[in-house]
Amino acid sequence: MIVPVEVHRARAVERLVEGIATSDGAGVKLTRVLSGALQRRLDPFLMLDVFGSDDPQDYLAGFPDHPHRGFETVTYLLTGRMRHRDSAGHEGLIENGGVQWMTAGRGVIHSELPEQEHGVMEGFQLWLNLPARNKMTAPWYRDFGSAEIPEYVLDGGTRARVIAGTSNGVAGAVTRSITEPLFLDVLLPAGGSFSSDLPAAHNAFVYVVRGAVSVAGMTVPARRMAILENAPDADGVALAAAEDSRAILVAGRPLAEPIVQHGPFVMNTQEEIRQALEDYRDGRLA
Numbered sequence: 001m002i003v004p005v006e007v008h009r010a011r012a013v014e015r016l017v018e019g020i021a022t023s024d025g026a027g028v029k030l031t032r033v034l035s036g037a038l039q040r041r042l043d044p045f046l047m048l049d050v051f052g053s054d055d056p057q058d059y060l061a062g063f064p065d066h067p068h069r070g071f072e073t074v075t076y077l078l079t080g081r082m083r084h085r086d087s088a089g090h091e092g093l094i095e096n097g098g099v100q101w102m103t104a105g106r107g108v109i110h111s112e113l114p115e116q117e118h119g120v121m122e123g124f125q126l127w128l129n130l131p132a133r134n135k136m137t138a139p140w141y142r143d144f145g146s147a148e149i150p151e152y153v154l155d156g157g158t159r160a161r162v163i164a165g166t167s168n169g170v171a172g173a174v175t176r177s178i179t180e181p182l183f184l185d186v187l188l189p190a191g192g193s194f195s196s197d198l199p200a201a202h203n204a205f206v207y208v209v210r211g212a213v214s215v216a217g218m219t220v221p222a223r224r225m226a227i228l229e230n231a232p233d234a235d236g237v238a239l240a241a242a243e244d245s246r247a248i249l250v251a252g253r254p255l256a257e258p259i260v261q262h263g264p265f266v267m268n269t270q271e272e273i274r275q276a277l278e279d280y281r282d283g284r285l286a
Helices: 270-281
Strands: 013-018 020-024 028-034 045-053 063-068 071-079 081-086 091-095 098-103 108-114 121-129 140-144 151-153 159-164 182-188 193-197 203-210 212-215 218-221 224-228 236-240 245-252 260-262 265-267
Touching (some): 013 218, 045 245, 071 091, 071 159, 071 182, 091 098, 121 245, 182 193, 203 212, 203 218, 203 236, 212 245
Antiparallel strands (some): 020 028, 028 045, 045 121, 063 108, 098 140, 159 182, 182 245, 203 245, 212 218, 260 265
8 A cells, every 4th residue: 555645734625627618639529628828827737638429429520630840749548449540650549547658749649539439438638738849759659558647545545546757656648758747547436535745846736537535625526637736845635535436637847038929839939839820831841
């Protein structure tokens, strides 16, 4: 049994955010929780989309071929089947509990298409920025099946899946030395609790998938994101639940660099964006 790190000063909630219903790709219905207005506050994270429906018309068209440059995408599929193909020759299938981690780097064109015609499709896509010196790196891609995601169980029954970073001594599937992302999926039974250390300077948020989670004494209901304050004396995060609940915890070290975004391209200057558009137009992106 893992013994959680003792948190002396848990981070409080700075504010709650309700996502905006929208659509993307070929009409996939989703909720955009982290958008451009929060990019500076939650640096190095650029976007968080949440999708979940048992109506095939909400997801069946998927995300046909589209370009990216300058950042990483992390797709975490709670339920469903999604096929990835890209211009770098990568192809893979993620399903229930699996993760797709893609570094777009200097450029890639890819598609994400459902491999199901009925049932529930539910999950997240998180965009993680790359530092200026790595924005033109070679594209990289990997799928992680559910069984490849490290997890641990705390006394009391709380279960944590570690997609990225390290929590309570358990290393996740992915590490990044510069942005140091932490991405946890935390499942709390009624009466359960969870704690993990977290550097005070890292930006962090909690998104509640189901149930309701208490964060340092403040209740965060389902389908809300709690941005956590950056108090200099805070050394971690503490969650508790009165009912069966599920939440993701995301944190990372800010890059503190200019963010210039034009749709699927995220660079540091307008000139770099113009170059990305030109490269895409002329077939030089990937």
